[in-house]
Amino acid sequence: MTAEVAPHSNGAAPDPNDAPGADAIRLTLNGQRYEVAAPVGRTLAELLRNDLGFTGTKVACGEGHCGACTVQVDGRPTLSCITLAHTVDGAEVTTIEGLRDHAMVDAFVRCDALQCGFCTPGQIVSATALVAGNPQPSREEIRHAMAGNICRCGAYPKIEEAILTWRA
Numbered sequence: 772m773t774a775e776v777a778p779h780s781n782g783a784a785p786d787p788n789d790a791p792g793a794d795a796i797r798l799t800l801n802g803q804r805y806e807v808a809a810p811v812g813r814t815l816a817e818l819l820r821n822d823l824g825f826t827g828t829k830v831a832c833g834e835g836h837c838g839a840c841t842v843q844v845d846g847r848p849t850l851s852c853i854t855l856a857h858t859v860d861g862a863e864v865t866t867i868e869g870l871r872d873h874a875m876v877d878a879f880v881r882c883d884a885l886q887c888g889f890c891t892p893g894q895i896v897s898a899t900a901l902v903a904g905n906p907q908p909s910r911e912e913i914r915h916a917m918a919g920n921i922c923r924c925g926a927y928p929k930i931e932e933a934i935l936t937w938r939a
């Protein structure tokens with residue numbers, strides 16, 4: 772599959788609609804505008820990882836059960852493995868790459884809130900969405916907001932500690 776990727780504002784880029792079987796998607800990703808051609812049925816996770824090279828977003832179950840693939844779409848945690856890429860046309864998407872300077876990343880490191888790390892990008896994406904609207908969440912609020920992010924290594928107590936102390 773081919774995909775044309777170009778900054779949205781670049782008028783010299785090839786028209787993605789010229790790609791056979793592909794429709795253009797325009798999105799703002801981590802603050803930069805993109806225009807990408809992708810076939811109908813492409814998932815957002817595939818678009819991010821395979822077409823745009825943002826491999827920080829992980830895919831584990833691929834069926835909407837584990838939260839590893841979580842990204843923010845207009846600020847809301849979203850499972851990119853079961854989200855069709857064309858549904859984010861015009862949206863603002865944030866991946867773990869866009870959160871590299873967020874204090875939550877330091878909090879996860881400081882609290883040693885991971886083992887294998889495979890779930891960590893999704894955990895941090897969900898956690899930053901939580902604290903954006905609620906900077907000092909309670910344990911109950913954290914557990915509720917993070918319930919969709921599974922950690923098979925069982926790092927939950929330290930993940931919770933990281934979110935409780937993220938501004939320390």
Ligand code: FES
Binds near residue numbers: 831833835
């Ligand atoms: S990889 Fe998307 S929910 Fe598991």
Ligand code: FES
Binds near residue numbers: 888889921924926
């Ligand atoms: S740190 Fe291994 S799955 Fe969470």
